[in-house]
Amino acid sequence: MEYTVIQLLWSSASVLFMYYLIDLLSIRKHTGHPLIGNSWKIAPRLKLNFDFFWDGTRLLQEGYQKARYKSGTFQLVRNQGNIVILPASLLEELSVLPSNVASPHGALEHDLLGSYTGLNLILESRIHHSIVQRKLTPRLSLLTPALEAELRFALQESFPKLQHDNWAEFQPYQIFGKISARLTALFRTIVILRILPQWVHPLVSVLLPSFWRGRHYLQQGKDVLEPKIRELIQEDHTSTPDSFDPETSNVLYWLTESAKGADRDPDTIAHIEVLLALASVHTTLLRMVNVLYDITASGHDLVEELRDEVQTVFNSEEAWANPGSYDRLYKLDSVLRESQRMSPPTTLGMKRLFKEDFTFSSGLHMSKGTYVCMPIFAIENDPANTSNPEQFDGLRNYRARCSVQVNKRGDASADGKEYLFSSPGKTVLNFGYGKSACPGRFFASLIIKMLFVKLLTEYDFQFLPGRGRPSNLMAHEFLFSWPWEKMVVRRRGKTVPVP
Numbered sequence: 001m002e003y004t005v006i007q008l009l010w011s012s013a014s015v016l017f018m019y020y021l022i023d024l025l026s027i028r029k030h031t032g033h034p035l036i037g038n039s040w041k042i043a044p045r046l047k048l049n050f051d052f053f054w055d056g057t058r059l060l061q062e063g064y065q066k067a068r069y070k071s072g073t074f075q076l077v078r079n080q081g082n083i084v085i086l087p088a089s090l091l092e093e094l095s096v097l098p099s100n101v102a103s104p105h106g107a108l109e110h111d112l113l114g115s116y117t118g119l120n121l122i123l124e125s126r127i128h129h130s131i132v133q134r135k136l137t138p139r140l141s142l143l144t145p146a147l148e149a150e151l152r153f154a155l156q157e158s159f160p161k162l163q164h165d166n167w168a169e170f171q172p173y174q175i176f177g178k179i180s181a182r183l184t185a186l187f188r189t190i191v192i193l194r195i196l197p198q199w200v201h202p203l204v205s206v207l208l209p210s211f212w213r214g215r216h217y218l219q220q221g222k223d224v225l226e227p228k229i230r231e232l233i234q235e236d237h238t239s240t241p242d243s244f245d246p247e248t249s250n251v252l253y254w255l256t257e258s259a260k261g262a263d264r265d266p267d268t269i270a271h272i273e274v275l276l277a278l279a280s281v282h283t284t285l286l287r288m289v290n291v292l293y294d295i296t297a298s299g300h301d302l303v304e305e306l307r308d309e310v311q312t313v314f315n316s317e318e319a320w321a322n323p324g325s326y327d328r329l330y331k332l333d334s335v336l337r338e339s340q341r342m343s344p345p346t347t348l349g350m351k352r353l354f355k356e357d358f359t360f361s362s363g364l365h366m367s368k369g370t371y372v373c374m375p376i377f378a379i380e381n382d383p384a385n386t387s388n389p390e391q392f393d394g395l396r397n398y399r400a401r402c403s404v405q406v407n408k409r410g411d412a413s414a415d416g417k418e419y420l421f422s423s424p425g426k427t428v429l430n431f432g433y434g435k436s437a438c439p440g441r442f443f444a445s446l447i448i449k450m451l452f453v454k455l456l457t458e459y460d461f462q463f464l465p466g467r468g469r470p471s472n473l474m475a476h477e478f479l480f481s482w483p484w485e486k487m488v489v490r491r492r493g494k495t496v497p498v499p
C-alpha cells in the first residue's frame with residue numbers, strides 16, 4: 001500500500017516535471033524576440049504570466065524602451081501563449097494585411113477566451129462590425145434627439161433627490177454603468193481565467209461565479225430578444241435610412257434586416273446584440289468615469305472653460321435642435337482624447353493572429369500562429385510623441401488643433417481633424433488604425449459629449465474630502481476603474497437651459 005502511494009507521488013512529480021520542461025521550451029519559442037521581465041531564466045510560465053498580469057504596464061514600457069534601439073520587437077509570456085510586440089514602424093504594413101494573413105478577430109477571440117465567454121461568435125460573423133459602420137454611424141444625427149431624451153430620463157432616475165447646494169454622495173461607475181453592470185461579468189471571467197494556466201481553464205471556468213453569471217446574462221439577453229427577432233425575421237422589414245422612426249431605428253432592427261444566410265437566425269442575432277453591447281458599454285463606461293475624474297482633478301479653471309464652451313455652442317434653440325452642435329465642442333473633445341491617452345481601456349493594441357507565414361518588408365519574419373500586437377500606451381506616452389506625458393493637460397489637443405489651423409491658414413484640408421477624439425493616428429491607437437479601426441468611435445464620442453454637456457451644466461462634482469483622483473486598476477493589459485469609488489455631487493443653481 002505504502003509502495004503504491006510512493007509510486008503515485010513519483011509518477012505525479014514526473015508528469016509535473018515533464019510538463020514544466022515542455023512549458024519551458026515553449027516559453028522560448030519565438031527566438032529572435034527578447035523576453036522581457038525574465039530575470040529568472042528557468043521561471044515557469046505561471047510566474048511569467050503573473051508578472052505580466054501584475055506589472056504589465058511597466059514591462060511593456062521597459063520592452064518598448066529597450067526594443068527601440070535593438071531589433072524593435074520583444075516578447076511577453078501569457079498562459080494562453082507568448083505574444084510578440086511589434087515596433088510602431090510596422091503600423092502601416094500591419095494595418096493593411098488581409099485578415100486571412102493577420103486576423104484581428106483571431107487575436108480577439110484568443111484574448112477574450114472565446115470558448116469560455118461566448119465571444120467566439122465574432123470569428124464566425126462580421127455583421128456586428130458592418131451594423132455599426134453602415135447603419136449606426138450614418139444615422140447618428142437622426143438618433144441624437146432620441147438619445148438626448150434617453151439620457152435626460154436616465155439622469156433623472158439616477159440623481160433623483162438632489163437639491164441645489166446640498167452635496168450628496170454617489171458612485172460614478174454605478175450610475176454611468178447601470179445598464180452595463182450586468183455585462184461586466186463576462187469581463188471578470190476573462191481576467192480571472194487569464195491568471196491561470198490554459199489547461200485548467202475548462203475546470204476552473206465552471207467554478208467561477210462570473211462564468212455562470214456571464215452565461216446567465218447572455219441567456220437572459222437571448223430570452224428577452226429572441227421572440228422579437230423571430231417576429232422581425234418573419235415580417236421581413238426594411239428600415240428607412242433618412243428618417244428617425246422610434247420603432248425601427250435600433251440595432252436589433254438593423255441586425256435582423258442585414259443578417260443573411262447562417263446569420264439570419266434568432267439565436268445568432270441575439271448573441272451578436274449582446275456582444276455589441278459588451279464592445280460598446282465597457283469601453284464607453286470607462287471613458288465616462290475617467291473623464292469625470294480627470295475634469296474634477298484638473299480643477300475649477302478647466303470646468304469653467306468647458307462650461308463656457310457649452311454655453312457658446314448651445315446659444316440658441318436652433319443650436320440645440322442641431323445634432324451637429326456636439327461636433328463643435330472642441331475643448332471637451334480634447335479632454336476626452338487626453339483622458340483616453342492617460343487611462344486607455346487597454347495598453348496593447350493592433351492585435352493580430354498570423355494565419356500563415358509572413359515576412360515584413362524589413363525582413364522581419366512571422367510564422368503561422370504568432371500572436372502580435374503593439375504597445376500602444378508606451379508609444380503614445382513616449383516623450384518623443386507626447387510632451388510631458390505624465391501630466392494631464394485637458395486642452396492639449398485643442399491647442400494642437402488650433403495651431404494647425406493657424407499655421408496652415410488657406411489650406412482647406414488642414415482642419416486639425418487628426419487631433420479629434422475619434423481620429424486614430426500613427427501614435428494614437430486606442431481605437432485601432434486603418435480599415436479595422438473601431439467603427440463605434442463616432443457613437444462613443446457623441447454619447448460621452450452628451451453626458452458631459454448635461455453633467456457640466458447641471459451639476460457640480462468633487463472628490464470625497466481629503467481624497468484625490470482615484471487610481472485605476474490594471475490586470476494584464478486591461479484597465480478597470482474601482483466600481484464602488486465615491487464622489488459627491490450637487491445640483492447647480494444657475495444652469496444653461498438644457499432641453
Ligand code: HEM
Pocket residue numbers: 104105108122128129132136276279280281283284287345349350351429430431432433436437438439440441443444
Ligand atoms: C471609448 C470607447 C471605445 C473604444 C476605446 C473602443 C476600442 C476599440 C478597439 C481598440 C477595437 C479593435 C480595433 C482593431 O482591431 O484594430 C474596437 C473594435 C470594435 N468596436 Fe470599439 N471601442 C469603443 C466604443 C465602441 C462602441 C460605442 C461600439 C458600438 C456602438 C463599438 C463597436 C466596436 C466593434 C463592432 C468593433 C469591431 C470588432 C470586430 O471587428 O470584431 N466600440 N473598438
